[in-house]
């Protein structure tokens with residue numbers, strides 16, 4: 062028997078020591094070690110107790126003794142009787158004699174509540190009268206759409222059909238500029254910058270529609286005029302969302318209800334030629350070409366697909382295009398679309414020149430009278446003015462005006478904007494800070510690694526319970542990688558408190574690694590329900606759980622979003638449906654998911670730092686509504702709180718506008734999630750939940766693989782925090798054994814080594830030093846590493862970046878992964894390779 066096993070087993074004081082003391086042979090040091098161990102075990106005061114927290118939280122602080130878990134043994138917790146797993150090793154009868162287990166063996170599992178690093182209690186919140194915080198992105202009472210010059214047909218439609226009564230600050234600032242009837246040659250491009258959820262979409266859609274609407278009174282204008290406005294969005298989801306809003310506006314009545322009105326805008330008979338179209342790939346090219354040939358006056362598209370049609374679809378009539386909108390510019394840049402956009406602008410210019418020339422030379426059947434002098438107006442929208450966004454603005458915009466909600470707000474008070482729109486508009490503010498809406502309540506909880514999973518469940522239960530009484534709760538949980546999303550979604554959807562007894566080992570034991578891969582299912586699909594995105598969880602009754610990430614096919618991604626927002630509610634109204642979305646950062650930008658009550662950053666952003674944090678929390682507290690943001694912070698990451706507050710605060714020293722996160726203790730959270738009860742009752746309930754999760758992982762090899770994969774991908778994602786954040790997020794600060802608990806594993810998977818970029822390898826080597834075993838890597842792990850060496854999300858971004866580069870350079874693409882990520886379809890890449 063291995064000495065380590067004896068040393069690390071927490072035993073019952075009544076256990077017989079006899080059999081273990083009879084060790085014969087081996088070196089004398091080993092014999093002495095065994096003797097001492099057994100002696101220690103016989104002293105009751107040496108038994109580890111639950112209330113033995115080990116202190117310190119600083120960088121290299123690790124619990125002085127790790128509660129090693131041995132999944133080859135049967136084990137017990139101090140409090141909770143546990144179902145008996147049939148680990149394969151145990152099934153082979155390797156240990157019982159030496160351990161002299163009680164006749165009805167119970168399982169020993171390291172307690173969730175012992176050996177955690179001490180976490181400093183959050184500073185007590187000062188008791189002060191509740192402040193009334195003015196929402197910073199809400200519609201304004203002081204302004205009306207008609208005062209801004211919006212067409213009465215649009216105003217009436219917004220008000221009666223879309224419940225939009227007053228403009229938001231960015232709409233009040235931008236509409237006068239974008240609706241302005243300045244001479245066409247002097248009209249300027251616009252950079253729209255405003256907080257998340259402040260209504261940027263209406264800010265450009267309304268002016269576009271108002272501009273094109275008068276054409277509807279010309280009898281000879283129909284769809285064959287081609288595309289007059291193009292809106293580019295970085296992802297399919299976003300493009301679809303914009304297209305839905307556009308369609309909703311275009312359903313407007315084309316005649317005022319009171320047709321007797323004297324307004325020329327409302328009395329003229331308008332034709333319904335103004336329709337929208339969506340180009341995002343996925344549909345067959347022939348089908349898309351047919352739609353373009355018919356004519357799509359307002360087009361919403363992702364960049365790659367648009368460039369493809371500009372280069373290859375001759376019937377794409379876009380020579381008269383008057384508007385180009387680049388939405389979510391910061392994400393367009395992050396995904397490497399800069400060169401694609403340059404290509405699009407060149408393509409549009411080229412088509413315009415050709416169309417004009419054809420007209421001048423009489424080579425076209427089109428009717429004359431088009432204002433060819435009018436230049437195309439480009440609008441760039443972004444929540445941030447980062448350097449790369451400014452770079453894009455420099456390329457795409459000509460002589461731009463910057464419209465910012467706050468600055469123009471100040472000016473509006475003096476009534477200056479309407480008379481001189483350019484006065485307050487400056488480009489290139491360098492002291493820019495990016496803050497969430499003021500009414501958003503931001504909280505953080507410092508959670509020891511072992512408690513992460515149960516703390517997440519507790520928080521979800523708390524948030525659901527708080528809102529379910531009155532209305533449905535919609536909660537978004539951000540995770541760092543696709544594997545982790547799949548695991549958590551499957552785990553919550555699959556585990557049951559009274560779940561079945563496990564049938565197989567977790568796949569972490571030595572025995573598994575000796576097995577043939579095919580036998581143990583290592584090659585089976587790791588995702589238990591590859592075609593599903595919807596699940597129910599017994600711990601969260603009446604709540605539907607969805608998942609969303611870049612590796613899901615497009616139809617499932619859209620189904621997840623639709624389901625989450627409640628569009629599929631059967632018996633209940635949308636606002637009463639409770640749902641939770643587990644997702645990666647793919648859902649962090651631009652998506653407007655109505656009624657989101659809370660955003661949980663279970664994993665803090667690995668890329669994008671504070672900006673990404675603000676984008677993610679911006680999925681709630683939209684358009685002046687309330688919302689909560691929760692961040693899970695590990696004990697070694699506490700410095701992050703001050704760091705992110707500082708980033709959001711910027712150079713602003715005004716105490717009244719302080720951006721701060723409120724600390725909540727993990728005990729308080731667990732109590733509220735698992736029922737207050739007396740004393741530490743919540744600990745017992747949390748432990749039961751943890752055990753139910755661990756049983757689920759032990760239940761079959763597929764679950765075990767999901768869990769291990771998620772653990773390893775999490776580690777890889779963690780290692781990608783930029784070097785400027787390494788003082789907060791360093792892999793060496795993570796206790797592997799404790800982290801394993803957060804993936805319902807009873808021990809850390811044996812390998813985190815993956816063939817990756819050199820910088821990452823460095824971290825992985827360090828991570829390896831924390832492994833509980835130095836034994837050679839199991840074959841199964843090698844196989845796994847080879848097959849899953851990259852996090853899907855990262856690969857997606859790399860492919861998209863490469864695509865952006867290749868568009869311009871005509872380089873060679875080694876792999877065509879686009880279809881895997883459904884970004885722009887394999888065809889685009891094949892074509893690029895061919896060029």
Ligand SMILES: Nc1ncnc2c1ncn2[C@@H]1O[C@H](COP(=O)(O)OP(=O)(O)OP(=O)(O)O)[C@@H](O)[C@H]1O
Pocket residue numbers: 200224225226227228229232255256257258259260261262263444650651652653655679683684
């Ligand atoms: N004037 C308004 N009154 C009420 N609600 C509005 C108004 N304008 C927009 N909204 C709503 O506000 C929400 C956010 O709008 P939108 O998605 O355009 O924000 P955004 O500024 O683009 O946010 P992000 O930067 O996160 O993409 C939407 O649900 C929209 O319907």
